[in-house]
Amino acid sequence: MTTHQKIKKSVMLSGVEAGNTAICTVGEEGNELFYRGYSIRDLANYCEFEEVAYLLIYEKLPTQTELDAYKSELKSLRDLPAGIKTILEVIPARAHPMDVIHTGVSALGIIYPEEKISIEQTRTLANRLLACLSSILLYWYHYTHHSKRIDVMTDDDAIGGHFLHLLHGSPPPKLWVEAMHTSLILYAEHEFNASTFTARVIAGTDSDYYSAITGGIGALRGTKHGGANEVALEIQQRYANPDEAEFDIKQRITNKEIIIGFGHPVYTISDPRNEMIKNIAQKLSTDANDMGMFNIAARLESTMWETKRMFPNLDWYSAVSYHMMQIPTALFTPLFAIARTSGWTAHIIEQRLDKKIIRPTAHYTGPNHREFVTIDKRDSQL
Amino acid sequence: MTTHQKIKKSVMLSGVEAGNTAICTVGEEGNELFYRGYSIRDLANYCEFEEVAYLLIYEKLPTQTELDAYKSELKSLRDLPAGIKTILEVIPARAHPMDVIHTGVSALGIIYPEEKISIEQTRTLANRLLACLSSILLYWYHYTHHSKRIDVMTDDDAIGGHFLHLLHGSPPPKLWVEAMHTSLILYAEHEFNASTFTARVIAGTDSDYYSAITGGIGALRGTKHGGANEVALEIQQRYANPDEAEFDIKQRITNKEIIIGFGHPVYTISDPRNEMIKNIAQKLSTDANDMGMFNIAARLESTMWETKRMFPNLDWYSAVSYHMMQIPTALFTPLFAIARTSGWTAHIIEQRLDKKIIRPTAHYTGPNHREFVTIDKRDSQL
Numbered sequence: 001m002t003t004h005q006k007i008k009k010s011v012m013l014s015g016v017e018a019g020n021t022a023i024c025t026v027g028e029e030g031n032e033l034f035y036r037g038y039s040i041r042d043l044a045n046y047c048e049f050e051e052v053a054y055l056l057i058y059e060k061l062p063t064q065t066e067l068d069a070y071k072s073e074l075k076s077l078r079d080l081p082a083g084i085k086t087i088l089e090v091i092p093a094r095a096h097p098m099d100v101i102h103t104g105v106s107a108l109g110i111i112y113p114e115e116k117i118s119i120e121q122t123r124t125l126a127n128r129l130l131a132c133l134s135s136i137l138l139y140w141y142h143y144t145h146h147s148k149r150i151d152v153m154t155d156d157d158a159i160g161g162h163f164l165h166l167l168h169g170s171p172p173p174k175l176w177v178e179a180m181h182t183s184l185i186l187y188a189e190h191e192f193n194a195s196t197f198t199a200r201v202i203a204g205t206d207s208d209y210y211s212a213i214t215g216g217i218g219a220l221r222g223t224k225h226g227g228a229n230e231v232a233l234e235i236q237q238r239y240a241n242p243d244e245a246e247f248d249i250k251q252r253i254t255n256k257e258i259i260i261g262f263g264h265p266v267y268t269i270s271d272p273r274n275e276m277i278k279n280i281a282q283k284l285s286t287d288a289n290d291m292g293m294f295n296i297a298a299r300l301e302s303t304m305w306e307t308k309r310m311f312p313n314l315d316w317y318s319a320v321s322y323h324m325m326q327i328p329t330a331l332f333t334p335l336f337a338i339a340r341t342s343g344w345t346a347h348i349i350e351q352r353l354d355k356k357i358i359r360p361t362a363h364y365t366g367p368n369h370r371e372f373v374t375i376d377k378r379d380s381q382l
Numbered sequence: 383m384t385t386h387q388k389i390k391k392s393v394m395l396s397g398v399e400a401g402n403t404a405i406c407t408v409g410e411e412g413n414e415l416f417y418r419g420y421s422i423r424d425l426a427n428y429c430e431f432e433e434v435a436y437l438l439i440y441e442k443l444p445t446q447t448e449l450d451a452y453k454s455e456l457k458s459l460r461d462l463p464a465g466i467k468t469i470l471e472v473i474p475a476r477a478h479p480m481d482v483i484h485t486g487v488s489a490l491g492i493i494y495p496e497e498k499i500s501i502e503q504t505r506t507l508a509n510r511l512l513a514c515l516s517s518i519l520l521y522w523y524h525y526t527h528h529s530k531r532i533d534v535m536t537d538d539d540a541i542g543g544h545f546l547h548l549l550h551g552s553p554p555p556k557l558w559v560e561a562m563h564t565s566l567i568l569y570a571e572h573e574f575n576a577s578t579f580t581a582r583v584i585a586g587t588d589s590d591y592y593s594a595i596t597g598g599i600g601a602l603r604g605t606k607h608g609g610a611n612e613v614a615l616e617i618q619q620r621y622a623n624p625d626e627a628e629f630d631i632k633q634r635i636t637n638k639e640i641i642i643g644f645g646h647p648v649y650t651i652s653d654p655r656n657e658m659i660k661n662i663a664q665k666l667s668t669d670a671n672d673m674g675m676f677n678i679a680a681r682l683e684s685t686m687w688e689t690k691r692m693f694p695n696l697d698w699y700s701a702v703s704y705h706m707m708q709i710p711t712a713l714f715t716p717l718f719a720i721a722r723t724s725g726w727t728a729h730i731i732e733q734r735l736d737k738k739i740i741r742p743t744a745h746y747t748g749p750n751h752r753e754f755v756t757i758d759k760r761d762s763q764l
Binding site: 013014015016017018019020021022023024025034036037038039042043046047051061062063064067083086087090091092095096099100102103106107109110111113191192193194195197198201202204205206207208210211212214215217218219220221222223224225227265266356357358359360361362363364365366367368369370372373374375376378379 | 395396397398399401402403404405406407416420424425433445446449465474477484485488491574575576579580584586587588589590592594596597599600601605609647739740742743745748750751754755758760761
């Protein structure tokens with residue numbers, strides 16, 4: 001018989017431990033962040049994104065030799081098969097870019113199927129996705145927006161550099177490549193967030209890697225999850241200067257409006273990633289000699305703290321940073337997806353090693369034993 | 383601070399209530415099945431599949447007038463846009479049909495996007511999927527297997543009839559249409575199974591309808607979930623007769639092999655759907671004057687009960703039934719997906735009305751505060 005163990009704290013698992021993981025923790029106080037035991041501060045300050053992706057996927061930090069080999073492998077996997085290009089050319093320009101990678105990853109799962117589940121093969125499939133998600137996105141982008149079939153193979157050293165190169169058509173400045181490393185590292189992993197949990201539930205049925213990743217992309221797309229960074233930019237762009245921003249946001253707070261980009265379901269004191277991404281946003285703005293948006297974002301940060309004791313989450317200054325690198329808003333969440341593919345992969349592997357299906361039960365709140373009436377005797381009031 | 387509420391019974395939510403639902407229950411004893419309070423026996427005995435899909439999606443049983451209008455709407459939605467056909471023609475013949483509908487639904491989400499979340503629109507999108515999933519599947523099937531571009535618009539009255547008509551190229555016998563009604567009704571809904579739970583987690587982030595359904599398809603694909611009915615057929619086809627089947631399965635039981643098609647995570651005494659689908663399998667076999675596979679399946683059922691006290695689940699005689707209707711094995715799980723689209727939709731609507739994100743936490747089992755070593759000082763032993 002089914003065990004009916006009630007969730008006491010709240011509905012729908014909020015704050016409930018849904019399983020074990022050795023990949024990530026927010027620490028005992030719940031306001032730090034560690035990937036495989038390493039502080040996010042060290043990883044973001046000293047690592048390239050590929051180093052952190054390696055840590056998540058291979059369970060250890062690479063040596064220089066390992067990292068070089070890993071980056072060579074990633075570089076070799078940037079190309080797209082002809083079938084994927086045909087599919088991308090069918091997708092209209094008005095499509096949401098998250099839907100583009102959603103369909104692209106699903107189709108890639110047909111062209112390079114996962115024949116048999118093994119950790120080694122999962123890693124190879126993950127590396128191809130990390131390498132070619134930018135290609136999928138920007139091949140479609142230039143084809144539909146500029147009627148151009150771009151060459152997706154570039155010589156850029158890093159995933160973030162490859163993305164910016166394909167987007168802008170030329171190798172990006174060093175500062176931008178570094179900014180991308182930090183941003184992608186901060187977005188790479190975050191415990192049992194909704195998209196990662198989705199990927200684990202799918203992996204738990206012994207389905208294939210692509211189904212699990214596509215599920216993650218689908219969940220990340222929602223405005224209560226990854227979709228939030230696009231909204232953060234919209235808020236910042238509403239204003240001409242910090243004073244106007246402060247005045248308006250105070251009114252909105254009075255009207256009990258929810259301000260996207262602030263607060264987090266896991267963190268209550270501060271988001272440890274905020275300081276690092278804020279630093280990146282400031283550097284990029286200083287370099288561009290354009291502090292306009294940064295100053296508006298910073299004023300809104302202090303206003304939200306003074307009036308509501310609310311802190312910005314990672315999305316807030318990511319929006320400023322991406323904007324300063326001239327990344328179109330609709331590509332913000334896909335960048336999050338590229339970064340998180342490393343974390344999703346780590347969780348898919350962990351879930352597969354766990355070998356368990358995730359199959360909760362539900363608390364039934366509907367009617368019991370309703371009398372059935374055949375269709376000839378039903379009236380429209382039933 | 384995060385509340386760390388431990389799961390006592392087992393890891394990964396098995397048997398834990400993960401939320402509320404008014405859509406489905408297995409009853410207090412855990413060995414019955416009700417859709418919106420109506421017994422599965424009444425629904426399977428007296429309803430068409432479209433009637434049950436209507437019950438799940440519109441929250442009431444339709445009158446005859448409502449059912450007629452609903453079926454007319456479904457008939458009108460069978461066609462595929464040109465872009466989807468182009469994409470299907472790119473997909474190779476060796477693809478898993480579950481991957482075909484996975485990519486197809488994802489692409490359909492681009493062509494007919496969900497502009498704004500509303501219950502009315504969700505229902506319309508669901509109806510289109512229920513109507514055209516067979517078209518997606520069989521357009522691809524005939525194009526890749528028989529180099530034929532089929533017309534997907536038929537005059538069949540029912541979804542099951544449309545599927546069989548497209549598959550075999552002619553209107554199906556009445557008995558087969560009835561068998562499809564029963565089979566699709568039994569597969570339509572089952573509480574918080576892994577694919578439905580996946581769809582709810584995705585819907586909980588306020589992502590779109592297609593992302594949630596694609597997630598469900600991805601989870602259903604796994605061999606621990608929908609993929610099981612394909613394996614059930616393989617087991618039955620291993621044997622030439624019931625005696626051989628019994629002899630071999632007893633040896634496998636001795637060798638502690640898991641026999642797919644038996645047992646269920648929710649049911650412990652019997653699967654209430656088994657009797658109904660067994661009846662269908664028997665009728666189809668009698669009608670075809672070919673009891674061979676049915677007799678093997680029945681002998682394995684009695685052997686499993688006598689030796690292991692294990693009962694067949696819905697997949698066991700579904701395999702026989704589908705085989706008797708000359709449905710290729712690889713299309714079994716996609717049929718399950720077509721049926722379950724009605725249940726997934728009901729849960730997506732319910733989750734959206736709940737307005738909550740499903741974001742559990744994890745129990746951390748990894749290392750704490752590892753000392754970070756920069757890459758120039760790492761050796762390969764680390």
